[in-house]
Amino acid sequence: MKRQRGIALMLVLWVLTLLTVMAVSMTTAQRTEMALTENHVATTRFRLLSDAAIAYTALRFLMPDAIQDEPPALELDDETAESAEWRPNGAPHRWRFAGTELTISVMNELSRLNLNQTEPTVLTSLLEILGVSEDAAAQLADAIADWRDEDDLTQLNGAEDDDYRDAGAAIGAKDGPFVAVEELRQVLGMTQEIYRRLAPEVTVEGEGADPELAFASPAILAATQGISLEDAQLQIVERDTTTVPGARGPRAANRGGPLYRILVTDDIAGQRGRRMEALMELMPGQQPPYLVHWRRFNPLREAE
Incomplete structure (x- = not known):
């Protein structure tokens, strides 16, 4: 009798162990599936936000010179506040849309x-x-x-x-x-x-x-002008200074084009987030007014 009880106890323990393993496996599988689903949703959301960022950038660069220094009259987000002039020199611009803060950088493609x-x-x-x-x-x-x-x-x-x-x-x-x-x-x-x-x-x-030097990087400016990188950087600081003390009224904006390289990132607190790079061509007066030649998600990072 004791032997039968021992065998029964071992069977019970074996069944409990098997059930525990099955439960752990199912939990792990569910967590993995949830993580994959969340990542897919986040990726899809970023792709849609990136398209919105491209459209917003096109709007900024299609606006007349006289209102380039003013934010577009769009109901985007209460926290969106962008009043600085956008120039295609690679400067980062913070933009908030649909509850997400992104960074948009625009570079004149023909300045490369x-x-x-x-x-x-x-x-x-x-x-x-x-x-x-x-x-x-x-x-x-x-x-x-x-x-x-x-x-x-x-x-x-x-x-x-x-x-x-x-x-x-x-x-x-x-x-x-x-x-x-x-x-x-x-x-x-x-x-x-x-x-x-x-x-x-x-x-x-x-x-x-010959690249368009009005928006060229320090390296391009130095290489084409035969000057040091330090001198090129000083020239760019002077070149990109858009405000003049005491000046009033609208100023004509040179925005290069029609090809622009756009980089959209959602980096948070210094962490590496998602990135999208696109080549956009403006076509004023046509429908649609801009064309995206290509998009690349998570492209090569210059800082890596």
Whole structure:
């Protein structure tokens, strides 16, 4: 009898253990499913907020010069207060919409160096300003030129198909224009660190070799003007000063365009949040008045 009771007790304990494991597994699965659902909802919400931010930015830049310094007459949020002029120089603007505070930065796309038009000497200067050694900068600039040109003649420090083959690369030089900045990753000699620094300064949009300096970054200004980065930064501080003591009345605003790079972030308390980068083209007088060429969510961070 005692033996039967012992066996029964063991069976009961075994069943209880099995039920406990099943309960824990179900709880874990439910928590995982809830976390995935919450993340999906948050991601979808951020995508919609990003579209709203793009539309708001388009409105800001489509407004007449005389009212650019005044906030749009929109019922957005009681906590939305944006009275500063928006210029496409990368300055961050806090914007609150639908109970969420976002940061919007706008950059004039044609104030970047054109990868398909810029001379290797200017690319070399830019790379040096970004911290690349003199020799490595010259080699990489010539490799970029060899990547985009249609011939198989190697620049002084460049790289054509044989050089890629010798380096064990799966492909050779493209011998055609860049269609995306990301192609830089395939250029011989390009590292992740150099790409991280260079990508925010270049573009494949437009046809001219000369960037619009009115909104250029310090690195672009220094590389194209042959000045130090420190002098370029001082010039930009003076350039971007929009207020004059004692001045009154509206002022004509130079807003560049028509292509703008927009970065929307929802970083909270210094933590890394969601990010959206988009290329927008303004088309005043047309319907729709703006066009989004592409969007990228969680793009490469310049500060990483």
